[in-house]
Amino acid sequence: MSPxxxxxxxxxKRLPEQPDxxxxxxxxxxxxxxxxxxxGGHGLATAYYLAKNHGITDVAxxxxxxxxxxxxxxxxxxxxxxYLWDESAGIYEHALKLWxxxxxxxxxxxxxxxxxxxxxxxxxxxxxxxxxxVNANQLNGIDAQWLTPDEVQKIAPILNISADVRYPVLGAxxxxxxxxxxxxxxxxxxxRAAHAMGVDLIQGCEVTGVLREADRVVGVDTLRGPIRAxxxxxxxxxxSSVVTASLGLRLPLQSYPLQALVSELLEQxxxxxxxxxxxxxxxSQAHKGELVMGAGIDxxxxxxxxxxxxxxxxxxxxxxxxxxxxxxxHVLRTWGGIVDVTPDAxxxxxxxxxxxxxxxxxxxxxxxxxxxxxGSVFADTIAHDRPHPLAEPFSLSRFESGALIDEHxxxxxxx
Amino acid sequence: MLSIPCPWCGPRDExxxxxxxxxxxxxxxxxxxxxxxxxxxxxxxxxxxxGWFAERWMHRAGCQRWxxxxxxxxxxxxxxxxxxxxxxxxxx
Ligand SMILES: Cc1cc2nc3c(=O)[nH]c(=O)nc-3n(C[C@H](O)[C@H](O)[C@H](O)COP(=O)(O)OP(=O)(O)OC[C@H]3O[C@@H](n4cnc5c(N)ncnc54)[C@H](O)[C@@H]3O)c2cc1C
Ligand SMILES: [Zn+2]
Numbered sequence: 001m002s003p004x005x006x007x008x009x010x011x012x013k014r015l016p017e018q019p020d021x022x023x024x025x026x027x028x029x030x031x032x033x034x035x036x037x038x039x040g041g042h043g044l045a046t047a048y049y050l051a052k053n054h055g056i057t058d059v060a061x062x063x064x065x066x067x068x069x070x071x072x073x074x075x076x077x078x079x080x081x082x083y084l085w086d087e088s089a090g091i092y093e094h095a096l097k098l099w100x101x102x103x104x105x106x107x108x109x110x111x112x113x114x115x116x117x118x119x120x121x122x123x124x125x126x127x128x129x130x131x132x133x134v135n136a137n138q139l140n141g142i143d144a145q146w147l148t149p150d151e152v153q154k155i156a157p158i159l160n161i162s163a164d165v166r167y168p169v170l171g172a173x174x175x176x177x178x179x180x181x182x183x184x185x186x187x188x189x190x191x192r193a194a195h196a197m198g199v200d201l202i203q204g205c206e207v208t209g210v211l212r213e214a215d216r217v218v219g220v221d222t223l224r225g226p227i228r229a230x231x232x233x234x235x236x237x238x239x240s241s242v243v244t245a246s247l248g249l250r251l252p253l254q255s256y257p258l259q260a261l262v263s264e265l266l267e268q269x270x271x272x273x274x275x276x277x278x279x280x281x282x283x284s285q286a287h288k289g290e291l292v293m294g295a296g297i298d299x300x301x302x303x304x305x306x307x308x309x310x311x312x313x314x315x316x317x318x319x320x321x322x323x324x325x326x327x328x329x330h331v332l333r334t335w336g337g338i339v340d341v342t343p344d345a346x347x348x349x350x351x352x353x354x355x356x357x358x359x360x361x362x363x364x365x366x367x368x369x370x371x372x373x374x375g376s377v378f379a380d381t382i383a384h385d386r387p388h389p390l391a392e393p394f395s396l397s398r399f400e401s402g403a404l405i406d407e408h409x410x411x412x413x414x415x
Numbered sequence: 416m417l418s419i420p421c422p423w424c425g426p427r428d429e430x431x432x433x434x435x436x437x438x439x440x441x442x443x444x445x446x447x448x449x450x451x452x453x454x455x456x457x458x459x460x461x462x463x464x465x466g467w468f469a470e471r472w473m474h475r476a477g478c479q480r481w482x483x484x485x486x487x488x489x490x491x492x493x494x495x496x497x498x499x500x501x502x503x504x505x506x507x
Contacts, residue, residue: 241463252459254436255488299434300417303465303489309416310430343459400455 022188023195026202031228032060034382035220036235037207037243039063040072041183041368042360043235044190044201045375046382051197053376054383059199060229062222064206064239068187071237072368074337076260076282076294078273079369080117080178082137082144083410087393088346089140094390095373096177102372108189110181111287117178117273118152120322122167126278129409130173137175145174155272158323165321167279180273180284183368190375207236209246210357217356221246233358233382238303238338240361249352251361252343252399256297257336258365259307263329265289270323277409279318280311291329293319297339297365307336339364344404349374349391350381358382359396420496421474422482435471437461438483439503465489469503 034050036043039061050056063069079099081092098105099112121127130146137144149161152172161169195201209221210232219228236243238255266289275282280296295315298308312334320327342348342362347370349360360378363370373390380388387395398404417429443449443457462468468488473481485495485506494506 239465242465245464250456250460251463252455252461253463254461255463299429300470300486301436301463301468301488302491304491308429399459400451402451 022192023201026060026200028060028062028202028205028222028224028227029200031219032200033058033229034231034233035059035227035229036061036233037220038070038235038237038239039067039187039191039201039203040070040235040237041068041187041190041371042237042363042374042378043233044068044187044194045371046233046235046360046378047199048190048194048197049376049379050383051194051199053379056379056383057198059194060227061194061199061201062205062207062220062227063201063203066203067191067201068184071337071339072187073184074260074335075183075368076284076292077180077183077286077368078117078178078275078282078284078294079112079181080175081142081369082117082119082133082173082175082178083407084133084136085405085407086140087405088407088410089137089142091373091377091390091394092370093140093142094377095370098372098376099181099369100177102186102189106189106193108185108192110185110189112179112181113287114177114179115272115284116155116174116176117275118147118156118172118174120152120172120274120276120278121170122276122278123170127170130171133410134173143175143177145176147172147174156270156274158269158325159274160322160324167276167318167321169322178273180286182287186371190371207243210243210354212247212354215354217354229356231356231358231382233360233378235360235378237361237363237367238340240340240359244359247354247357249354249357251348251359251396253340253348253362254301255303255338255340256300257302257304257307258297258339259295259311259334259336261293261295261312261334262286262332263291263293263326264332266291266329269325274322276318276322279322280315281319281322283319283323290332291326297341303338305336305338307334341365343399345407346405347374347394348396349378349394350387350396351385352396417486417491417493419472419484420493421477421480422496422498423478423480424474427474427477431474431476432472433475435473435481438469438471438499467494467506471499
């Protein structure tokens with residue numbers, strides 16, 4: 001591989017040396033002001049903004065496994081804000097703006113690369129839906145364009161845009177401010193910064209139940225004993241239903257395995273992100289050169305952190321038709337994560353019927369992009385014991401009022 | 416890939432089936448008396464256990480009939496499959 005064919009990023013930047021420790025392991029104290037359940041991106045970001053924006057530092061993030069070992073390190077890292085409805089535009093665009101300043105804020109590299117995201121249209125229905133979404137995005141001040149097949153190919157020359165294929169490309173939406181980041185660096189950046197402000201990060205500590213007195217939550221039960229807390233904030237992603245079951249609190253969630261895979265390292269062939277909701281292909285080329293591809297969810301409810309083979313097979317068939325040169329790439333690894341899907345493909349954020357218990361879940365297949373946004377909005381919700389204005393539409397009560405925020409078109413199984 | 420025992424056709428590949436979610440969700444008996452929270456429960460709230468789960472599958476590429484299956488959501492072991500209308504067998 002000659003240096004001029006290597007991506008700029010590879011030439012100008014090196015992966016930093018790993019320091020020995022970015023944060024210190026903490027033993028659980030008997031009590032905290034706030035306990036955050038789950039040390040994924042959302043839990044860590046929530047702890048960070050509780051400390052930074054609200055001065056609340058008597059906080060523990062309690063994690064069953066290891067920090068960032070859930071969906072945070074399993075996702076395909078796509079970041080964008082081009083959802084359909086105003087409510088979604090509010091929270092996803094808030095997140096994207098925070099991404100744009102995140103490296104400076106955390107004083108740490110996260111390799112946020114605004115290389116743009118194409119969402120392909122393969123049918124007349126897709127075209128209408130895509131154009132409508134571009135219009136909606138523009139009205140909300142979010143950058144969005146509709147591209148013809150030729151314009152699409154200028155951005156992604158390796159894409160097959162011929163007409164006689166199973167999934168012809170009829171056009172695409174393009175958000176140029178969208179992109180990818182390195183998810184593990186994001187988790188570590190938040191962990192380090194939260195720890196520096198006094199937050200306890202407790203790994204290997206599964207929460208088995210939520211403690212309550214009458215209608216007030218007063219702590220959590222864990223495999224390492226009870227921990228008392230003034231407030232408990234749930235950020236357990238795919239396992240949220242399991243955590244709330246002990247309270248008899250039901251959530252409108254179904255948990256499914258979602259898969260992704262990476263190829264061996266390749267020379268730079270793709271410098272944008274390409275997504276196709278209809279055929280469940282979404283792909284980018286990571287900084288080191290591997291193709292990162294997401295697949296669909298399994299058809300059935302499951303907590304096995306592995307996915308079904310037919311899902312990968314279906315996805316690869318479509319990917320190879322769209323990108324014929326991928327046929328030569330070898331798959332290195334496939335893996336799965338458990339995603340918590342809601343009936344309207346929008347998250348659930350806010351207060352619960354129990355005082356002192358706050359919930360953040362239901363991000364399903366697409367919550368990585370929201371990490372800074374939800375962290376700051378959830379922290380604000382907890383600090384003031386009322387939903388942050390951007391969280392308000394996403395309350396649990398919308399399933400009774402009927403005010404659903406249907407993002408199946410923009411979210412679907414893709415991200 | 417799951418091997419799902421259709422009560423009529425015997426064990427078949429998962430790809431022959433469509434999924435129908437939680438089994439035994441009855442339509443509200445007196446719709447006019449159901450309040451908002453009752454409708455929300457019927458429409459949107461399903462069990463989501465880490466463990467045994469009774470669910471519906473339709474043998475789309477076979478006999479085209481629905482059946483119920485009791486499956487473990489972590490090991491994916493299938494303990495029972497039975498015809499709709501039959502009660503959920505006790506497996507756990
Ligand atoms: C294959 C795949 C691809 C994806 N691609 C994208 C993408 O391209 N773009 C995008 O925006 N999103 C994507 N997502 C979705 C995104 O990863 C999630 O929405 C997001 O990570 C959820 O928030 P989190 O980081 O806090 O979750 P997690 O990292 O899953 O954090 C939850 C944590 O809670 C812990 N926990 C669970 N139960 C307990 C308990 N009882 N006690 C203590 N701790 C507990 C878990 O161990 C876990 O660490 C993808 C997901 C997957 C699986
Ligand atoms: Zn059959």
